[in-house]
Amino acid sequence: MSTSYEATAEWAQARDAADPLRDFRNEFLIPPHGHSESHYFCGNSLGLQPRASREAVNAELDYWGELGVEGHFKGRLPWMDYHEFVRDHLAEIVGAQPDEVVAMNTLGVNLHLMMVSFYRPTPDRHAILVEAGAFPTDRYAVESQIRYHGFSPTLSLIELEGDEPNGTISMGAIERVLAEHGSRIALVLLPGVQYRTGQAFDLKTITELAHKQGCQVGFDLAHAVGNLPLQLHDSGMDFAIWCSYKYLNGGPGAVGGAFIHARHARTALPRFAGWWGHDKATRFQMGPEFVPTPGADGWQLSNPPILSLAPLRVSLEIFHRAGIQRLREKSLQLTGYLQWLVETQLSDVLEVVTPKEPQRRGAQLSIRVLGGRAQGRALFEYLMDNGIIGDWREPDVIRISPVPLYNRFADCLAFAQAVRRWKRG
Template sequence: MQLENSLAFAQVQDKEDKIAPFRNEFLIPERNGEQLIYFCGNSLGLQPRSAATEISKQLAIWQNHAVEGWFRGEQNWLNYHHEIKELLAPIVGAKPTEVTCMNSLTINLHLLLTSFYQPKGKKIKILMEGGAFPSDQYAIESHVKTRGYEYEDAVIEIYPREGEDILRTEDILSKIEQNQDEIALILFGGLNYYTGQFFDLAAITEAGHQIGAMVGLDLAHAAGNVPLKLHDWGVDFACWCSYKYMNSGPGGIAGIFVHEKHFKTDVNRLAGWWGYQLDKRFKMEKGFVPETGAEGWQVSTSPILLMAAHKAALKIMNDAGFENLRQKSIGLTAYLEFIINKVNEEKGEETFKIITPKNPGARGAQLSIICKENGKQTFDALVAKNIIGDWREPNVIRISPIPLYNTFEEIYKFGQALV
């Protein structure tokens, strides 16, 4: 398709967009009576209209049945998460038994590291991307220290080559091979929060398993954004949040994946009553017997109201179809790249440098932009024009067009605001 920097072209794309009606399923923030152009779904997704309805249903059950809500009806609270698992599994490429929703992301990461980071002998090291989101860095630091190691001795961080912004897959695989005798665990983000790079997770997982290491993923910026095949890739574990691309509310309930190959093994874990075998849970017996599947990593009682918001959002994603979302996402991001390049042409220089990979298969719904000068002032000027992106220190503006509710016309208007 020949892209054009015109309002008419953008409006035609929106008219031909078969999932455009899903924008009406969301509440678009307004300022001074005008809808915001919201490109910050990679930080907090918009509120589905149905979220209030789903939460209200559970409030009514609480009002009318109180504690019996845990047991009454086909959709009782004790089994409420089962429907959510069915909605969630295809989004991350898993079997329903391999996923569940629980806690928040970093808590889940700690629980999974307890199980899958098992240093032994020379194999004590964790390989991770340099500059990973701070929560991952802090979590890993605490785990290596509780095992009696210093961070510098137990963690391998891999950075892009000098003068480059993104990691090369061959460099990641080379680093794995070079340290094969020392790596116990590979923990990678599915998609780097700063650059927007979508890593070759299948290749990383295969390389990790070839050296006998566990492979885990933080999918905070990948789940609901890019295609994932966690089961087929053989990933050992993964965790994610739901408030970005899954639109499940601020601090929304997070999720985990544990590959079924680990279900029958004697895995270390921090146990809680909610992860106990369901059909015997209320016998209150000593000795932890985990529920089969990812549910065996549950610790605390399910937060039903958070799960209701999550269910509402996942229903919309499934109705839209993830393949349709991905196809539109690729189109939106390509148009955003085109528009930014056109702005640079008009200015006669690369005023706005895109550091996200050009290959559509190596990125999701985000472009990270470095301004040649006055980056924060440029960001603030966009906000003043009702265009909401995301500023990340030291010098990146992240713009993330979400296929469920953003439009080509909004991207065109963004370009006009940059000129």
């Protein structure tokens, strides 16, 4: 981490001017605040709109109007194959083979579909391991799956408590719980980045540890995709799921995504079958027997949502041009600066909860407001009123996520200056 930071506008402006990725900001619509732009730090919750998204959606609306049903086969990007037009860039951004990924459904739906295939409990091996305080999507889904299979969450849900300050989880804690309970764990389901603390996990090491115990392994990458460089294929994990409206800028309620490792491409794993998962070569023969398309496409249920895929296609093209490694380098610089500002300028007001080690975090810093919930809410509302857009997590945490595609060092400084003004009253 650099030690030459300065809490001055001149320093921040100079760094922004020298940023090789600075022009990508111009490809996004920055929400206004008064007569200027807001300082938007909420890409971990909803990414900003690429300017080209409107044109992409309007193009499909035009094809619909001009071609009707023929839009499935005609036009620049025929709808029949539309999900394939995001495949290569999606595989690139998650470190997978193209046939291992598919854009479909939403995160919660995809999680249930994956558990149909990868959570196969037996009387001796029926537990699911999650982190304590898992996002409700994961918690509700695993509890309902456990009950569906006739087991009780009281016995079959193992919640891994944080063993580090601020509730983060060490690799040692993961090793210990797997050594103790691995023989009865059917599925390990952990996040790529924990939504509350911002902790990033070592996916490959966790997968190796869990597989040694005979567990299936899946990850919820909602806060990791488009945030961290990922190597899903090389990690060996069985599956992963994610949403696309956060760092991937796919828009509110955007189509989600799934990864299924290539070793499962032609297996006879049980699954919930749907027409669009049928082998593409014979799909329109409408035969009675389901023959899955090899790879992740075989888990599709329905035809692709064109108007939802169009903005995602635009955003993934931006990621392709920017490069996830270059974005990660800038992200480390931004979070390093933000952490330095908190620790050197605001330590009497704020405390960073997210791990300090750069390799254990992404773009998000979870920042605890000292003094309790009332103080925290007061500061959060002050920031929002002054165009500093983050988000709040009970009981006392503000999440601030400088996204390298469109955030600047000047944004980080503006956050610190606003906190100082609030502190002075």
